[in-house]
Amino acid sequence: MQNQFVKKFLIxxxxxxxxxxxxxxxxxxxxxxxxxxxxxxxxxxxxxxxLLVYTIQTGFFDILSKSFxxxxxxxxxKRDWDEIPGLSELVTFSQKPLLFYGTFIxxxxxxxxxxxxx
Numbered sequence: 001m002q003n004q005f006v007k008k009f010l011i012x013x014x015x016x017x018x019x020x021x022x023x024x025x026x027x028x029x030x031x032x033x034x035x036x037x038x039x040x041x042x043x044x045x046x047x048x049x050x051l052l053v054y055t056i057q058t059g060f061f062d063i064l065s066k067s068f069x070x071x072x073x074x075x076x077x078k079r080d081w082d083e084i085p086g087l088s089e090l091v092t093f094s095q096k097p098l099l100f101y102g103t104f105i106x107x108x109x110x111x112x113x114x115x116x117x118x
Contacts, residue, residue, distance in 0.1 A: 012104055015042065019105075032116045039109040046102025053095035062086030 019038050020030060027034040055061070065087040073079065 008100070011101065015101060015105060016108070032112055036109055036112050036116060039105050039112070043102050043106035043109055046098050046105065050095040050098035050102060053091060053093070053098065056091045057088050057095070059086060059088045062088055 019035060019042060022038050023030050023034040026038075063086075066081065066084045069084045070078075070081060
């Protein structure tokens with residue numbers, strides 16, 4: 001349990017460091033506004049990725065992926081409908097870490113946004 005907490009904390013620190021480094025690279029200085037802008041992109045990417053993985057794992061795209069697989073295979077490679085795996089069976093990793101990091105980066109961004117306007 002302690003090791004998991006240290007690992008998540010270390011990844012959060014590395015993500016914050018990368019946000020600051022990207023601010024230096026693209027803006028040539030560190031300002032609160034550049035931190036807010038770049039952390040918004042990071043947070044949006046993590047949160048949208050977690051929503052995409054969640055949607056895939058619920059089986060929403062299974063029929064579509066099976067249909068494409070069935071339609072575009074020919075000859076001896078053609079499988080029965082039941083033998084074709086759904087997309088939800090192929091995506092096996094959890095969306096929870098993406099949601100966790102996206103939420104915390106978003107919270108830090110909101111704190112910086114609050115400080116910027118007050």
